[in-house]
């Protein structure tokens with residue numbers, strides 16, 4: 451049987467039947483706000499390639515966290531933007547107990563204990579060369595020495611009260627090594643969000659401006675550790691390994707150009723699967739909106755809904771606060 455007995459448009463005719471057949475609903479509780487933290491007091495620095503996004507000192511960050519709580523956003527992902535003065539070859543500032551991330555975590559947890567905190571675990575904000583790891587004389591990012599550094603960084607964050615440590619570096623074996631170290635130190639509740647399928651994407655450009663690693667990185671790419679954008683089967687192998695090593699949740703990153711990967715990961719493993727709408731995605735949407743070429747609210751909510759349709763359980767986005775507000779208005 452087919453047309454005219456079957457008319458697909460019948461169910462689309464009215465708002466009530468469209469609502470009843472809607473398969474996915476975006477909620478503020480699906481969102482994770484992303485924030486950049488800087489030193490100092492009362493500081494808010496705009497990120498030029500991400501209009502509307504600011505780097506915040508810890509006191510200002512408390513305000514942003516309060517907005518998340520009020521809007522029903524469950525968690526905040528923190529990225530440090532430390533000054534050039536604390537960057538080094540060995541990235542040792544990353545595990546300073548009084549470093550930026552650790553102080554931010556303590557302040558946020560004291561004020562908003564119910565707000566989940568996700569700490570970035572990667573060395574790029576802290577290295578003078580802008581790579582996510584420690585390099586040898588040829589510039590190659592060394593796996594095991596980097597993992598040793600990431601363990602120290604994750605432990606420092608856990609000690610400060612971070613809820614999720616989130617290794618975003620793509621070294622081999624770091625999830626298992628961090629899990630063992632957390633267990634041995636008694637941090638049995640600290641969750642690991644593994645950036646499992648993180649691609650060597652050009653959509654990270656504005657983020658590197660925001661954390662101040664772009665200039666340091668220069669022309670050096672990250673192709674020896676992040677994934678080739680052409681691959682998808684490889685993503686399943688990466689995710690499988692991170693699950694076996696003890697990840698509590700896995701990530702696909704970037705977001706919109708990788709919906710196929712997201713769907714395959716969710717179908718293959720049924721894990722809590724997060725996706726990251728990265729800085730370049732934000733910049734594209736914002737630029738078009740500012741030019742009057744796209745309806746910002748409509749396209750942002752569309753992209754976020756598409757992540758849910760493709761299998762995401764949670765979405766990291768610079769638009770989380772705006773989107774949660776727009777969902778309230780809707």
Ligand SMILES: NCC(=O)CCC(=O)O
Nearest residue numbers: 618653654657728729730
């Ligand atoms: N570890 C974070 C990134 O590599 C980039 C994120 C973004 O572009 O938003």
Ligand SMILES: [Mg+2]
Nearest residue numbers: 620621622688
């Ligand atoms: Mg891996």
